[in-house]
Amino acid sequence: MNMKIHLDPSTPMNLDETLCCGQVFRWEKQEDWWYGVAGKRAIRVRQIGRVLEFENANKDFVESYFGLNVDLRQIYTSIHKDPHIEEAIARFRGLRILRQDPWECLVSFMCATYKNIAAIKTMISELSHRYGDHIVFEKENVHAFPTAEALAKSSITDLKKCGLGFRAKRVKLTAKVISDDATRLERLRRTSYAEAKRELLQLPGVGSKVADCILLFSLNKFEAFPVDVWMKRVILRYYQAHFEKEFVERISEQKPLSTSQYERLSRFGREHFGNYAGYAQEYLYHYERMKTRLPILRA
DNA sequence: CAAGTGCCTTTATC
DNA sequence: AGATAAAGGCACT
Numbered sequence: 001m002n003m004k005i006h007l008d009p010s011t012p013m014n015l016d017e018t019l020c021c022g023q024v025f026r027w028e029k030q031e032d033w034w035y036g037v038a039g040k041r042a043i044r045v046r047q048i049g050r051v052l053e054f055e056n057a058n059k060d061f062v063e064s065y066f067g068l069n070v071d072l073r074q075i076y077t078s079i080h081k082d083p084h085i086e087e088a089i090a091r092f093r094g095l096r097i098l099r100q101d102p103w104e105c106l107v108s109f110m111c112a113t114y115k116n117i118a119a120i121k122t123m124i125s126e127l128s129h130r131y132g133d134h135i136v137f138e139k140e141n142v143h144a145f146p147t148a149e150a151l152a153k154s155s156i157t158d159l160k161k162c163g164l165g166f167r168a169k170r171v172k173l174t175a176k177v178i179s180d181d182a183t184r185l186e187r188l189r190r191t192s193y194a195e196a197k198r199e200l201l202q203l204p205g206v207g208s209k210v211a212d213c214i215l216l217f218s219l220n221k222f223e224a225f226p227v228d229v230w231m232k233r234v235i236l237r238y239y240q241a242h243f244e245k246e247f248v249e250r251i252s253e254q255k256p257l258s259t260s261q262y263e264r265l266s267r268f269g270r271e272h273f274g275n276y277a278g279y280a281q282e283y284l285y286h287y288e289r290m291k292t293r294l295p296i297l298r299a
Numbered sequence: 300c301a302a303g304t305g306c307c308t309t310t311a312t313c
Numbered sequence: 314a315g316a317t318a319a320a321g322g323c324a325c326t
Contacts, residue, residue, distance in 0.1 A: 022307065109307080116306040119323045165321035170309080207309045228307030256308060258315065285307070 003059060005052040005068070012072045014094025015047035021286040022117050023217045024098055025108050025124045026145070037128070038065060039101070040144050042137035056137065067096050067220070075222075079273045079280040084238045088287035097282060098217060102185035103178060104145045105218035110174065110205040111167050112213070119163065126162035127151075148182075151175035170205025177203060185218075193221040208262045216278040225269030225277040227262055234284045235265055242268055 007013050019027040019034050027036040033044045033055075043057040054062060063069055076089055111123045124145075131146035131154060151159070152175040159168035178184055188196040196219060200211040212226035227235070232251060240248055243264075251261055273280040 110309095112306090113308045114306060114320080115308090115322085116324065118325080119306075122323075160321085163321085163323070165323095166309090166319090167321085205309070209308060213307070226307065229305085230307065255317085259309095260314080262308095289307090 001056045003054045003057065003062075005054075005059070005062065007050045007052065007068075009050070010073060011068065012094040013047065013052065013066075013068070013096065014092065015045065015052065017092045017095040017286065018066065018098065021092070021095055021282060022289070023282065024100060025117070025121045026104075026128070037135070037142055037144055040133065040135065042135050042140075042142040064099055067099055070096065072096065075276045075279050078276045081273055081280075082238075084234075085273070085280050085283060088283040091290075092283055092286055095283060095286065097220070097222070097279060099220050100218040101145070102188070102214065102218040103148060105214050106174070106178075106185065106200075106203070106206070107145075107151070107171060109210045109213040109217075110171055111164060113167060113205070113210065123163045127159075127164075130158065130162060148175045148179035152179045167205060173204040174206070188215075188219050193223050196221060197224075208259060208266065212266060216281070222276045222278045223270050223274075225266045225273070225281045227257070227265045227269070227281075228285075230285050230288050231269075231281060232257065232265065234288050235268070237288075239268070239272070242272070 015034065016029075019029070019036075027034050029035075032048075033046045035042070035044045037043070038057070038061065041056060044055045045057065045062075046053050052062075052066075072094070079085055080089070107127070108120065108124055111127075112120045115123070128143040128145055131150040132143035135142045135144055151171060154172060154175075156168045156172055159171060164171060184199075188199055191199070193215060196215055197208075197211050200206050200214055201208070206214070209226055209228060212224040215221040215224040216226060236248065236252060247261075247264070251257060251265070257265070269277045269281055
């Protein structure tokens with residue numbers, strides 16, 4: 001079940017940055033292989049130069065999941081609007097936005113509310129171990145991401161044991177909604193960014209920021225521009241001049257963004273960077289985070 | 300090592 | 314509309 005993909009020189013790809021930039025929480029690197037689970041299949045992948053090597057994955061899935069058909073160079077041209085994004089692109093060239101499973105993405109970012117990435121990984125791992133189907137891969141015990149049905153049936157008390165805290169109730173409620181309407185999320189692929197976002201905002205535990213993450217990382221609405229505390233920092237550091245002084249002072253305070261403040265920053269991203277603003281977001285986000293930590297701590 | 304800070308925010312309430 | 318508080322606890326310093 002081994003497969004190799006030889007990347008064309010016109011297809012920038014950086015597997016490490018793609019899997020450690022905070023868009024996905026279920027990949028772990030050991031030696032030079034990344035281990036992950038997609039659907040009911042545990043797979044591993046590594047990149048050596050221009051070659052991607054897979055174990056236990058099929059080609060269609062890989063091309064879709066890693067977005068290999070997306071023309072990154074054209075996207076770079078499109079979002080190339082200022083020296084800051086230019087630097088981020090130069091540094092992390094080949095970072096790709098994945099096309100994740102919408103359900104897994106939805107739960108992941110609901111759990112991400114007010115948590116750091118290390119803690120999110122722990123929660124998602126715990127949820128999978130407790131509620132996900134058991135998979136055996138290379139003598140290791142792996143678990144699929146739990147279905148909506150499995151989480152809908154769970155108790156809030158047990159969900160809290162996975163570290164979810166106040167998110168447990170939201171996850172259970174949303175799991176119920178999704179398990180009653182299995183195509184609800186997939187349908188959003190065919191709607192516009194604005195309409196899909198309205199739909200997602202109906203779900204308990206999904207606000208503007210979480211909706212934008214789901215839209216970007218699983219439904220590939222590339223104009224989505226999620227703004228978390230890091231992106232707020234990025235905007236205050238490099239793009240402050242695009243806003244009134246009064247507004248800048250408001251959002252500089254140590255308080256969460258209001259919905260209208262959030263939308264204002266997110267809209268700025270779309271207007272400044274254009275149709276692929278989401279790509280710009282991920283590069284700037286990753287760039288800012290990596291500046292503040294040692295390379296060895298990356299994961 | 301302890302105690303403090305921060306976290307890819309949402310919701311309820313006023 | 315806009316402000317404010319609460320939420321639950323892990324990971325890092």
